[in-house]
Amino acid sequence: MPVVGMAGGGQLARMTQQAAIALGVSLRVLAATPNDAAAKVVSGVRVGDDRSLDDLLAFGQGCDVVTFDHEHVPGAHIRKLESTGVPCRPGPAALAHAQDKLVMRERLSGMGVPCPAYAPVPRAEPLKTLEDFAADHGLPLVVKAVRGGYDGKGVWVLDALDEAAGDMIRDLLSKDVDLMVEEHVAFTRELAALVARSPYGQGAAYPIVETVQEGGICTEVIAPAPGLPKDVAAEAQRLALTIAGELGVVGLLAVELFETDRGLIVNELAMRPHNSGHWTIEGARTSQFEQHLRAVLDLPLGSTEPTAAYTVMANVLGGDDPDVYARYIHVMAHDPAVKVHMYAKESRPGRKIGHVTALGDDLDDVRERARHAAAYLRWGTRMKEREGRR
Secondary structure, three states, rough: OOOEEOOOHHHHHHHHHHHHHOOOOOEEEEOOOOOOOOOOOOOOOEEOOOOHHHHHHHHOOOOOOEEEEOOOOHHHHHHHHHHHHEEOOOOOHHHHHHEEHHHHHHHHHHHHOOOOOOOEEEEOHHHHHHHHHHHHOOOOEEEOEEEEEEEEEOOEEEEEOOHHHHHHHHHHHOOOEEEEEEEEOOOOEEEEEEEEOOOOOOOEOOEEEEEEEEOOOOOOOOOOOOOOOOOHHHHHHHHHHHHHHHHHEEEEEEEEEEOOEEEEEEEEEEEEOOHHOHHHHHHHHOOOHHHHHHHOOOOOOOOOOOOOOEEEEEEEOOOOOOOOOOOOHHHHHHHHOOOOEEEEOOOEEEEEEEEEEEEEOHHHHHHHHHHHHHHHHHOOHHHHHHHHOO
């Protein structure tokens, strides 16, 4: 049976292990520490730095294919690993578009994919660039770190180009943070299109979902996106499959989208299992984690058919009390059908430490069940009750 190596030992690798067990595939993980989420459940763990060439090359030996649970492995290191005969999926050429937002914007815009207006922010006269951009596109502006950043980190919304904004930009540039600026898109809601592509060229698309963000963190995913016209959903799926094919993606591709009055606009790309796809563990015939393994191994892709009319995934964030397990009794007794997934991560306020999933025919009921479970695991009470005491 094949051996799949996954660089990164977070919760995505942890949940991929569950799919690997069912397929009979061996999963190896390159984890930063023995306490990483995946390192606690995967037997084939190598502790090392996935941004170290030596560690990556040593890890790749004995793997039939190497994939990733994040986008931070340097492309040059991936190319070196491939030169030793170990295929990496997605490859460095594709992965560059998830690692570098400016590269992504330039490539997608060249393909005619709808994107926000953007511009690089030079180190010389950065404020003039922002002022000129604001003159064309208005305020507020969205400033992004070109590389890195997640869950709202590495993104700054500027309502004014005042002295404080100038000081912040100069400080970031002095720390060698490359920046870009984008127009602030007025959107109706945020959507996500999750697709898979194999080396053979087979593609598969999941239903389009709505994602709910709070403070830059995804708190809820609704599958399928309620009220989304069929033609718009089909357009989003075609757009994601086209991007996957044009960029040569192998594995999963998540395309984060804005739904706007002027149509769909692409926000971000991720080439790995994605938070917007956690609902598929219970809510689709083939989970995103199994699908990713099928794709990188060039196996026929699985069915993306949903298992219920609606599936809602709510992220569990760390609260004031880290003893989440003590609250299992209420959550499971209150709703025996809700599914709880915890990541074995240290609980810190606002940190993603797990998720819950609820399924059913009535969307309002399903959302309430998922929200209740997530809120209780975080706070030890329903969110409505907590808000009422503030």
